[in-house]
Amino acid sequence: MATALAESAGAQGLSSPNPPVGAVVLDAEGRIAGAGHTREPGGPHAEIVALAQAGPAAAGGTAVVTLEPCNHTGRTGPCSRALIDAGIAAVHYAIADPNPQAAGGAETLRAAGVAVTGGVLADEVSRGPLRPWLFRQQHGRPLITLKLAAAADGRIAAPDGTSRWITGPAAREHAHAQRARIDAIVVGTGTALADDPALTARRADGGDHPHQPARVVLGHREVPAGARLRGPGGPLIDVRSHDPHAVLAALPDALWVLVEGGPTVAGAFLAAGLVDHVQLYQAPVLLGGGAAAVDDASVTTLAQATRMRREAVTELGDDLLIDFAIERG
Known part of the structure; x- marks a missing residue:
């Protein structure tokens, strides 16, 4: 998660108004196979960038993400479905998505048999690059x-x-x-x-x-x-x-x-x-x-x-x- 948090810094400013998210994909042996951050609006989200780097090594592996994977289709497809399609076996995220339009990724993943854990390093991540986006979600x-x-x-x-x-x-x-x-x-x-x-x-x-x-x-x-x-x-x-x-x-x-x-x-x-x-x-x-x-x-x-x-x-x-x-x- 510390690596994902560091990755998210690269999205700050670039991804607005979308959240600056970082993601890491580990292979089945626990080795980092891919890492990335959210790109400009309309571009790939952090999970997609990390999955693309990992390629076939993502199957049976683990995804670690600073924000709960999104569950909606906008300018890009839902990251929850992309993780399932890539054969990811476990997902760990820091912050539950407070946006009701995008939330629900954790439930979708669990329904597909993926092991999901939330709240990993949540305090540290909430003080990092996600802080302004989380503030806007709360205060408008x-x-x-x-x-x-x-x-x-x-x-x-x-x-x-x-x-x-x-x-x-x-x-x-x-x-x-x-x-x-x-x-x-x-x-x-x-x-x-x-x-x-x-x-x-x-x-x-x-x-x-x-x-x-x-x-x-x-x-x-x-x-x-x-x-x-x-x-x-x-x-x-x-x-x-x-x-x-x-x-x-x-x-x-x-x-x-x-x-x-x-x-x-x-x-x-x-x-x-x-x-x-x-x-x-x-x-x-x-x-x-x-x-x-x-x-x-x-x-x-x-x-x-x-x-x-x-x-x-x-x-x-x-x-x-x-x-x-x-x-x-």
Whole structure:
């Protein structure tokens, strides 16, 4: 299952709005014969990719999948039937499919005489690449991460407005790798006009990642014709509003959205209750002045502050990446 979980990372961003699933097929002797992840919508699911790699070795073997095999026919056929037809003898999955349209694969497999086990490493898998899809199934909207890159005193720019680069190369490389896994990245027109960002997902060698997120600009001002946002990269989506809910309306199929705008956009999403996860890239720098990371006019007293729960701390060179989950009553 750990191998299947690692495989599923390759589907994140690529498979949306379908779940990013990983699968491994073992032969009858317990040796890995195939592994894969879900492809783009309309392409094969993870089980089909793994079965194709395994070929005849799948007969009498075992399939290990991060999500219960689907049981419906859409743009592709049901994976439960493909596993049965391949002669798989046992299936182990982590998470039961919460989508009633696709659920029922476990029952179909059992009815065909396949041994089925659910819940394998379920907690670990639910915190992995499936997390945004599971969130959308429960809440009907994408998981929204607020990204902050700040000095140790919470400033995102010096008093003269300079901000490149507060964090170091390891933190920037990590941030670009994450862009390659999300569906959309959001900034305000202030950031778009002041910084002229490309908002692309780039590798350390300067090349582009295969998957590029949609680039969303929130606000009423026009993105200039020669802006980098109009160049190569994901599609540009102009949302002529200051309401974060309008961003969600413009992204009906997104699973994971990254808010990377300035303090005003960050504050707007927080005030709207539309931040679920915060990633703080913190640099060992003290600026002493300049813009703060968040401008939320709705908070006037400590009792109104947004409370968070720390999930993880990662060292990235001299910087720290701190992951927080928003705590809601």
